[in-house]
Amino acid sequence: MNTINMKKAIKLIWSMGKSWIFISVFSNILLGIIPVLILITTKELVNSLANNIGDSNYNFVVPITLLILQLLISLASTLITNINDYIDKKFQLHLNYYLESEILKRASSIPLEYFDDNNFYDHLSRLDGSGNAFLAPFKSVIQIFRTIITLISMLGFLFSIHWSLVVFSLVVCVPMFIINSKFGDKRFWLLYNTTPEAREADYISQLIKVREASKEIRSFNLRDFLLHKWSTKFLKNNKANLLLAKKEHQSKIALDGASALFYGGAAFIIIWLIKKTKIQIGEFVVVGEAVHTTQSSINSIAVDLAQIYEKSLYINDYYKFVNYKTEDELNDRQEETQLLPNKLKKGIKLQNVSFKYLNSKKEILKNISLDIKPGEKIAIVGRNGSGKTTLVKCLSGLYEPTSGSILYDDIDAKSINPNEIRKKFSIIFQDFMRYYFKASENIAISSTDEINNKEKILATSKLADSHEFITKLDNGYNTLLGNFLGSGVDLSGGQWQKIAISRALFKEAEVLILDEPSSALDPITELNIYNKFNELSKDKTTIFISHRMASAKLADRILVLKDGMIIEEGTHEDLIKLDTLYAELYNSQAKWYQEQHEKEIQEVLV
Structure with a gap:
């Protein structure tokens, strides 16, 4: 784990989401206490009913009160959970926007040579969804904090019955953490190593779907060739992912088996305690749930700790990308700019x-x-x-x-x-861009300061011989070109070239x-x-x-x-x-x- 990058991430989250942190911590404290409150009310309810079975004078005010209390606790849990989820989503979208904008700014500012390097493209592809990966460790920390509160309260409850129940609940913790950490690391490096194949498969998929390639695919009967090529890459990635998933689930089956054995041991202890002590029926009913909740809490902590490690690798990958020097940053190293x-x-x-x-x-x-x-x-x-x-x-x-x-x-x-x-300089390349924007924007995009200068757009278009066919379009210069972003008009190759020439002239370089x-x-x-x-x-x-x-x-x-x-x-x-x-x-x-x-x-x- 790169501690420098994690410190940067913590600083970023703190600067952007102080209110999110405070609300999440407070709501998770409440959610951490709720499970033990439900257990306690359940225990008191069962004991109250069990101790008064057959009593015709029994006053049902206590069990009704306990039932109402349980209902209120459940409603409170639902309300807090939904509010918390909404706030999480809101902050996540805010963070997604920030991170994606930083990636786009960096990608559009680094030296052009990087775009001729496959390793750069692979790195850029891995950054998809960085917002979720970025926030996950912090959500995991808060979740761990909440789970610890639940765990402590459950262990206290179990300890009040017998200390051995605590031991049986805790002993499965270490292997859970080791296995989850191991597979978190393997998942990241699997993604890292399969990115080139995944990118090629995605490229072929997009190639089949886009209009520009559809003519050649049919003309040259490329369908079977491309589908085979896509299938080979896609299935190769699937095979690697399934192999890892198989190993991970085999390990988890073994862990669940161990957990079941310990749960059985806890049940044996409860039966022994009923014989040796005056344990009430309410304790018997809820102790099993307490052991199960304790083990689930431990498993949750192990998973969250492993996820912190796994997602820190993504955070490190993100900062490695944004640490690419932009042209301006490289230029700032000059002693003097002329x-x-x-x-x-x-x-x-x-x-x-x-x-x-x-x-x-x-x-x-x-x-x-x-x-x-x-x-x-x-x-x-x-x-x-x-x-x-x-x-x-x-x-x-x-x-x-x-x-x-x-x-x-x-x-x-x-x-x-x-x-x-x-x-x-104003340049028209052989592989000039076809911007699927309005015709006027296609021309004026070379000098965005004047993108609304209609007189100049018109004059430039006339010089480049594009004015005549543009005016014949349904909406003239406001016509959307291409069908990619809506119901637009596609142009011939020669017309697109005249648009590109107009664009070059518009810049007046x-x-x-x-x-x-x-x-x-x-x-x-x-x-x-x-x-x-x-x-x-x-x-x-x-x-x-x-x-x-x-x-x-x-x-x-x-x-x-x-x-x-x-x-x-x-x-x-x-x-x-x-x-x-x-x-x-x-x-x-x-x-x-x-x-x-x-x-x-x-x-x-x-």
Whole structure:
């Protein structure tokens, strides 16, 4: 158990739930006393009736009073329990909100590289339901406090009859605690070790359910393959869980058998006491219940103590996650944070920049040096896996280089807050997001300060050629896009791309990056989009990535990447003369472009 993290948890619960703690403690004191009060009233009621059987003059005021008292005690118990449960639920929801918000804040603020690490995803998946796991140890402590009150009162009651009844009730306590602690620990580590398989099974399950994947699943007849894959992972987890449950229940059966033996011993003692002493029938009736309640109380304490240990592992896992350094926290370690000018005058410079992902030895970028002037149009080309997207992520402050430096107007990125760098960039990635919000929100989400600026949304949409089809939607710019969050309208791939382009333009950033956002379009349409971007970004620095060499001709300079290195650099004409990789890529596509162009001419003539 990590005592530092438990202290943090205690401090958090105390700061958020003082009233919850006080009410829970007080109500559980009352609930702890109630069982012995019921036993005492039952004993007096049975003795009163037994001692006066056959007495025609017996006054029934005493048993009626005792019955009414029992009823009131039961009603009080029900009332306190329900009030306590409601207060528990209210505080639990409050705590759930706080913990989940902290997880979301941390997940949205840590360096992007973490999202390329499977271990990070596994850790994040385990945190589901942290609110319940977080509160459980504290509820267990209060429950133990309540049970101890019940236990002490029961032991006192049993001791008043005979000391041996106390011994028989207590002796089963130690093995109960050991077994519950052992299996609490095993349950946590089972969850820890099966998280990757569980996450994969959940992913496949969601894949089958979501609309986006349904077309391919049917087109490629993937149903049996996916169901088999899901079933294998799911059943593997089930098998591990059932094996642990089997062992746990076998141990509990043995414990229950031991408890039954001790209970039988207590019954034997009661019979012996009836023969040897003048024990009344009321004591005989309630002593068995007292022994049973005592053993149940001991078992409850053992379970709660074990749960405190088990849930402390979850608490430790939570604090391990929130201890990931955010970008701001990493930046705070800098001695001095510098501000960027409103407009870059010298541009961006990369000096021997290399990058590799977390827990990976392979370098994606290798010693890249590059100068980008303000207003320059640069195309980055290369085969898949050459490092094009990684390069623009480093340029735009999404990734921090493993080695080397990136300078913005000669200011090292290491001394600049990453958020300040990102303000300079507007990016459309190949796998751009489709936000299932209103059309207007889809466009303006890139600059949320102006999300209600209707004039700007309209103007940007017209520039990106999305205005025409948006106005034809049922509710225009207020139309919900996609069917995920309600009865919305789904768009074609090209329409979604125009929405993404509108979003990039809405931000009005100094540097515009297009990472193959139009890859799903035909090359001629893509070329038209890049031509339009050239018009829209006259005063901006523009970097675009494309597999299509024809669009690269629009650039002032072309960078050719291979295996994470810049192997060629220059204009289209320069690189064609070199007759190396760029020329090979261009010539392999030139014939296709010519055929498409001739086809379009024929269609116009017809």
